Amino acid sequence: MIRNGRLHIRCDAHARQLLDKAATYTRVSISEFVLSHALASAEQVVQAHESITLIPKDFLAFLAEIDRPAKPNAALKRALKRHAAHTGR
Numbered sequence: 001m002i003r004n005g006r007l008h009i010r011c012d013a014h015a016r017q018l019l020d021k022a023a024t025y026t027r028v029s030i031s032e033f034v035l036s037h038a039l040a041s042a043e044q045v046v047q048a049h050e051s052i053t054l055i056p057k058d059f060l061a062f063l064a065e066i067d068r069p070a071k072p073n074a075a076l077k078r079a080l081k082r083h084a085a086h087t088g089r
Contacts, residue, residue, distance in 0.1 A: 009034075 011019070023033035054062060072080070083089070 007035075 019030055019034060023030040026033060028036070
């Protein structure tokens, strides 16, 4: 993987020592250590905000609603008429 982006962070001496020590224990550079742990944390945050979990009963209800044909409301009917008039269809 080619890495061409840079990320600069500032930290106090205690944080730097702790990160250095952790990177040494895991036998990676401090950059690799920080990046891998930041990415793992970022994935958890994104997943928590972009996914939903449903109990089986609610999941089945969700699937049933998706499969049910939608009834066009007044705004959709007007939009379809405008489209038909504009395109001749």
